[in-house]
Amino acid sequence: MRQFIKAFAAGLALWLALMPVGGHARDFGTVAPKQIIWPHEHSDLKPDPDARFGRLPNGMTYVLYRSNAPAQGISMRFRIRAGSIDEREGQEGLAHFVEHMAFKGSKAIGEGELVRVLAQNGVDYGSDANAFTHFETTEYVLDLPGWSDKLVQTGLFIFRETASNLTFDTAAIDRERGVIAAEERERATPDSRASQAWDRAAFAGLTYAERWPIGRAEVIARASRDDLLAFYHAYYRPSRATLIVVGKFNFDAMEKKIATVFNDWQPVGPAPAPPPLGTYQNKGLRTFVHAEKGLPEQLSLSWFRPWIDLPDAKATRRVGLLKALAVDIFNHRLSEGARAAGSPWLGAEVGYDNERLTANQTTVTVVPKFGQSPEALSDIVRRINQFRTHGITESELAEALIRFEAANERDLLGRKTPNNVDLASGLLDYVDHDDVYMSPQQFIDLWKELKPAFTVAGVNAQIAYLFSGDGPLIGRQGSERGSFDEAALRAAFEAADGQAVIAVTDAQAASWPYTDFGKPVRHLSKTAIRPLGYSRYTYPNGTVLNFKASALEKNRVVVSVRFEGGTRLFSPDGPDPLYRAWIYDPLSWGLGKLSADGIARALSGKAYGLGYDLDEEAAFLSGDTDKAGFPYQMQLMMAWLTDPGDRVDAFENTRGNLTYLEKGLRATPDAVLGSFVLPMLSCGDHRYDLPDAGEVRDLKPADVTGMVRRTVNNVPIEVTVVGDLSESAALAMMERTFATLPPVPGAPVFAPGGERLSLPQTAHSYRLFHEGRADQAIAFVVFPTTDAVSDLRETRRLELLSAILGDRLNEEVRERQGATYGASAGHYGSMVFRGYGYISAQAEINPDKDDLFVRILMDTARDLRERPVGYAELEKIRVPMTERLNDNFKTHGEWLRVLPGLYGSPRWDYEVGVAKQYYAITPAELQATAQKYLTPERMQRFSILPEKDGQTEPPVPVCLKE
Structure with missing residues (x-):
C-alpha cells in the first residue's frame, strides 16, 4: 500500500512542479561541448588534484578520480559525443536505437548474457547498469559493488564491447522496435508534449527543435541493420569517447588497465561532418499557447541571446556567479510572493541557461492559481520590471552571500566522505560542458578571490543582461485554450509592462525566537543496541531518542520525529480522507512567531528542513542538516509541534495545489494507477477517498490542520538522529527540546476500526x-x-x-x-x-x-x-x-x-x-x-x-x- 501512497504524493508533486517549459538545467557559467579539449590546458583554473585527465594514442580520453569514499564500490561512465543532434533527416531516433542495441549482444557477450554477467557481479540491470541518450551525448552507466580487479576488468570489458563490438542482430533489432515504441508511449505525457511544442515555437529554424532523442516512430519502424551500423561506426570512435572511473585505486595501475583494454580500438570509416545546427533568429515579442486535456496551467516569459562561447576561466566564473546570485535573489523574492496574501499564483521560478544548440536564455515560469492566469501574468511582469529597474538591496545580497558560503562549506566537509555515484555523475556533467572540475576547497579559494566583485552594482549589471535580448516569448499551457489565447496574452503583458514600479524596501532580518523551551531534562536510561550500533535513551516524559553516530557522510546529520499511530488514527468509515494530510507542507504554513519567510531569514545560511509524511505506522517530521545547523533543526521541529502557524494564506495555496491535483487524476495512465487503485484494494475504506471539485471548493483550513494535528498530539514520540555528530551534542538538544514536553502516552488510541484493512476475497x-x-x-x-x-x-x-x-x-x-x-x-x-x-x-x-x-x-x-x-x-x-x-x-x-x-x-x-x-x-x-x-x-x-x-x-x- 505504501507504493500507492507515494504514487499519490508523486502525482501531486508532478502537478506542482515548476520546471521551465522547454528549459534545460545547466550550471551557471558553463560552456557546452564543441570538441574534447581538456579545459585546464587553456584556463587559469586548476583541476581537482584527485582527478587525472588523459588521452590514449587512439584519441580516447579518460578521467580518473581517486575517491576516499568509505566502503563504496567503483563507478564508471562511458560517454560518446554523439546524440540526437547528430542525426540527419530520416535518421531521427538512430542514436537512441543504437544505445538500446548496446544491451542486445556483442561479439563476446551474446544477447541476454549481459544481464547474467551483471547479476553474477551483484549489479542490478536498470539501476546499477543503464544508459541515456541526450541531444549531444550518449552515456553508459555502471555502478559496481565493492572493489576488486575482477570487477574493474568486468566494467572495462563491457564498455570495450560497447565501443566497437556490438553485433546488431536483425531479429534483436526487430524486437527492440516495439520496446522503443513503448518507451515513447510511456514518456508521451501532456507535459512532455507541451515542452516539445514550446521548443518548436521558441527555436523554429534550429535543428534542435526537431531532434528530440526519442526519435520519430516511422524511422524506428523501418531502420535497418545497415542504418544502425552506419551511425554506430560513424560516431562510436575513440576521438568521441570519454571513460570516467571513480573509486579507490592507483592512478598508474588504472591507466595501464584502460590502455590494455582500449588501445586496440580504431575508428571505422571517415569521421562524420559536424551537424547543421542553424542560427537563432530574433523574432521579437510573441506569444504561444498549448492546450491539451490533463495539462496543468502554467505561464512562462523567456528572453533569448546568442550563446556565450567562452572558455571556463576565472573571468567566466565571476560573471556566472554574479548571474547565479541574481537568480537566487529573484527566486527568493518569488518564493515570498507566492506566500503573500492574495497572490494570484502558487509558485514561480526563474532559470538561466547557456545552450550551444539554441541560445543563451532566461525563463520565468509561473503556476497561477486556478482561474487567475491573467492576474498572475500581470503580477509577475510587475515583479520582473521591479527587479530589472531597481535591482537588489544590500540586505538581499548579504543574505545570498551567506547562503552561498554556507553551501560551499557544507560541500567541502561533505566531500570528505563522497558518494562515488554522485562524483561520477558530476564529472560527466563537467566533461559534457568542457568545464574545469575543481575541488570544494579550490572553489572556496576562488570564491574568496572573486568575492570583491560580488557587489550590488555587479549583480544589477547581470540583472540587466538576464532580462535583455530577443523577446519575450510569452507562453501559456493548460487544459483548455479558453479566452486567454495568444492575443489576450499579448494584451495582458503590454498592459502590465507599462505600469510604474517602485523599489522594494530592505526587509528586516528576523531573529530566531525558538531557543528556550524550558529547563533541560536529562534521560532516565540508556540502552546500547549493539547489533546496529546505536543507542536508545528514554526520558521522564515518555519520549525516546535513538542516536547513531556515523561518519559515512561527513558533516551530514539527518533527523526524524516519529509520532506513532499513522493512518490507524482515522476510521475506515470516514469522514477524514487522508489526502488532506498528504497535501500538507509544514514550512509553508509557518510557525506562531514566524511566517515561512521569517523562518528563512532567521535561519539564513543554516542547513535545515521540515518535511511531513504520514503512513500506516506513524506520522513523521524529517530534516536534513549538518553539525552547525543541528541545534536549529531540533528547535524548528519542536517549534512546529508546540507553536504551529497554520496560516490561512498557506491554506489558500494548499487548496490551489489540490485543485490542480483533482483535475489531473485522470490525465495519464500513471495518474489513474497512482490515484484510483488503492481505494479499490482497500474494500471501500474511506481513508483513501479521493477529492472531487466540490470537496476542494468547500475545504477549510481546519480540515487540513485538524487531521495533521491528530497525528502528532497525544501519541508516543520518538526522535531519531543519525550522522556525523557527537553523542553529547545530540543529547544536549534532545534535553532542551522534546524532553521538555508534557508526558506523552505510551501507546496511541486508534480510531474505531482503524486497525482494519482488507483486500477483496473474490476475483x-x-x-x-x-x-x-x-x-x-x-x-x-x-x-x-x-x-x-x-x-x-x-x-x-x-x-x-x-x-x-x-x-x-x-x-x-x-x-x-x-x-x-x-x-x-x-x-x-x-x-x-x-x-x-x-x-x-x-x-x-x-x-x-x-x-x-x-x-x-x-x-x-x-x-x-x-x-x-x-x-x-x-x-x-x-x-x-x-x-x-x-x-x-x-x-x-x-x-x-x-x-x-x-x-x-x-x-x-x-x-x-x-x-x-x-x-x-x-x-x-x-x-x-x-x-x-x-x-x-x-x-x-x-x-x-x-x-x-x-x-x-x-x-x-x-x-x-x-
Whole structure:
C-alpha cells in the first residue's frame, strides 16, 4: 500500500512542479561541448588534484578520480559525443536505437548474457547498469559493488564491447522496435508534449527543435541493420569517447588497465561532418499557447541571446556567479510572493541557461492559481520590471552571500566522505560542458578571490543582461485554450509592462525566537543496541531518542520525529480522507512567531528542513542538516509541534495545489494507477477517498490542520538522529527540546476500526479510463498474499518470488515480445494491518496488448507453480538484491528509515539479518509459495485504458467482500 501512497504524493508533486517549459538545467557559467579539449590546458583554473585527465594514442580520453569514499564500490561512465543532434533527416531516433542495441549482444557477450554477467557481479540491470541518450551525448552507466580487479576488468570489458563490438542482430533489432515504441508511449505525457511544442515555437529554424532523442516512430519502424551500423561506426570512435572511473585505486595501475583494454580500438570509416545546427533568429515579442486535456496551467516569459562561447576561466566564473546570485535573489523574492496574501499564483521560478544548440536564455515560469492566469501574468511582469529597474538591496545580497558560503562549506566537509555515484555523475556533467572540475576547497579559494566583485552594482549589471535580448516569448499551457489565447496574452503583458514600479524596501532580518523551551531534562536510561550500533535513551516524559553516530557522510546529520499511530488514527468509515494530510507542507504554513519567510531569514545560511509524511505506522517530521545547523533543526521541529502557524494564506495555496491535483487524476495512465487503485484494494475504506471539485471548493483550513494535528498530539514520540555528530551534542538538544514536553502516552488510541484493512476475497476485473493518448494503457494485476511480519520466512519467499516473476515478465513481454518498455512485479506486505499484502505485476502497453500481458502473466505464474526455480535463476535475483541491501546501509538516509519504531517491534527481524534470510530460502519453498498465492481465485485485474467517445465507468467500483 505504501507504493500507492507515494504514487499519490508523486502525482501531486508532478502537478506542482515548476520546471521551465522547454528549459534545460545547466550550471551557471558553463560552456557546452564543441570538441574534447581538456579545459585546464587553456584556463587559469586548476583541476581537482584527485582527478587525472588523459588521452590514449587512439584519441580516447579518460578521467580518473581517486575517491576516499568509505566502503563504496567503483563507478564508471562511458560517454560518446554523439546524440540526437547528430542525426540527419530520416535518421531521427538512430542514436537512441543504437544505445538500446548496446544491451542486445556483442561479439563476446551474446544477447541476454549481459544481464547474467551483471547479476553474477551483484549489479542490478536498470539501476546499477543503464544508459541515456541526450541531444549531444550518449552515456553508459555502471555502478559496481565493492572493489576488486575482477570487477574493474568486468566494467572495462563491457564498455570495450560497447565501443566497437556490438553485433546488431536483425531479429534483436526487430524486437527492440516495439520496446522503443513503448518507451515513447510511456514518456508521451501532456507535459512532455507541451515542452516539445514550446521548443518548436521558441527555436523554429534550429535543428534542435526537431531532434528530440526519442526519435520519430516511422524511422524506428523501418531502420535497418545497415542504418544502425552506419551511425554506430560513424560516431562510436575513440576521438568521441570519454571513460570516467571513480573509486579507490592507483592512478598508474588504472591507466595501464584502460590502455590494455582500449588501445586496440580504431575508428571505422571517415569521421562524420559536424551537424547543421542553424542560427537563432530574433523574432521579437510573441506569444504561444498549448492546450491539451490533463495539462496543468502554467505561464512562462523567456528572453533569448546568442550563446556565450567562452572558455571556463576565472573571468567566466565571476560573471556566472554574479548571474547565479541574481537568480537566487529573484527566486527568493518569488518564493515570498507566492506566500503573500492574495497572490494570484502558487509558485514561480526563474532559470538561466547557456545552450550551444539554441541560445543563451532566461525563463520565468509561473503556476497561477486556478482561474487567475491573467492576474498572475500581470503580477509577475510587475515583479520582473521591479527587479530589472531597481535591482537588489544590500540586505538581499548579504543574505545570498551567506547562503552561498554556507553551501560551499557544507560541500567541502561533505566531500570528505563522497558518494562515488554522485562524483561520477558530476564529472560527466563537467566533461559534457568542457568545464574545469575543481575541488570544494579550490572553489572556496576562488570564491574568496572573486568575492570583491560580488557587489550590488555587479549583480544589477547581470540583472540587466538576464532580462535583455530577443523577446519575450510569452507562453501559456493548460487544459483548455479558453479566452486567454495568444492575443489576450499579448494584451495582458503590454498592459502590465507599462505600469510604474517602485523599489522594494530592505526587509528586516528576523531573529530566531525558538531557543528556550524550558529547563533541560536529562534521560532516565540508556540502552546500547549493539547489533546496529546505536543507542536508545528514554526520558521522564515518555519520549525516546535513538542516536547513531556515523561518519559515512561527513558533516551530514539527518533527523526524524516519529509520532506513532499513522493512518490507524482515522476510521475506515470516514469522514477524514487522508489526502488532506498528504497535501500538507509544514514550512509553508509557518510557525506562531514566524511566517515561512521569517523562518528563512532567521535561519539564513543554516542547513535545515521540515518535511511531513504520514503512513500506516506513524506520522513523521524529517530534516536534513549538518553539525552547525543541528541545534536549529531540533528547535524548528519542536517549534512546529508546540507553536504551529497554520496560516490561512498557506491554506489558500494548499487548496490551489489540490485543485490542480483533482483535475489531473485522470490525465495519464500513471495518474489513474497512482490515484484510483488503492481505494479499490482497500474494500471501500474511506481513508483513501479521493477529492472531487466540490470537496476542494468547500475545504477549510481546519480540515487540513485538524487531521495533521491528530497525528502528532497525544501519541508516543520518538526522535531519531543519525550522522556525523557527537553523542553529547545530540543529547544536549534532545534535553532542551522534546524532553521538555508534557508526558506523552505510551501507546496511541486508534480510531474505531482503524486497525482494519482488507483486500477483496473474490476475483474481480476492473476497467479504469484515462484522458491521455489513445495508444497508452497499463495492465495491472494483484495477487493477495499476507502482511510482512506475521511470518517472516513467508515474507522473504514472497519478495524473492515477486522479483523472479518480474524478471520473467520483463524477459518475455519486453525482450521477446517487444510489447513494453518494462514489465515489473513486486511484493507489498503491511507492517501493521494483519493479513494485508499482495504481489503486483504491471506493464505499460498498447491497449490491444492488455490480454496478451495477462495471458503471459498467468502462464508464468502457472510455470512457477508447476516447476521449482533453478539455482542459477535464483542467484541471478538474489545476488543483486543482497548487494543493494549492503549499499543501502552505507547512507544516513537508510538508517533513518530503519531505526524509528524498530526497537521492540516485529519490524526488528524484518530489518535485521535480511541477507541471511534470503539465502535460507529454497526453490521448493518458492514453488510452494507460488502454488499458494499465484492463483486466479482472488486475482484483481485492472485495465487502465484510454477513454473513447465519452466512455466511462465508476472510477472506484464497490469492493465486494466475503
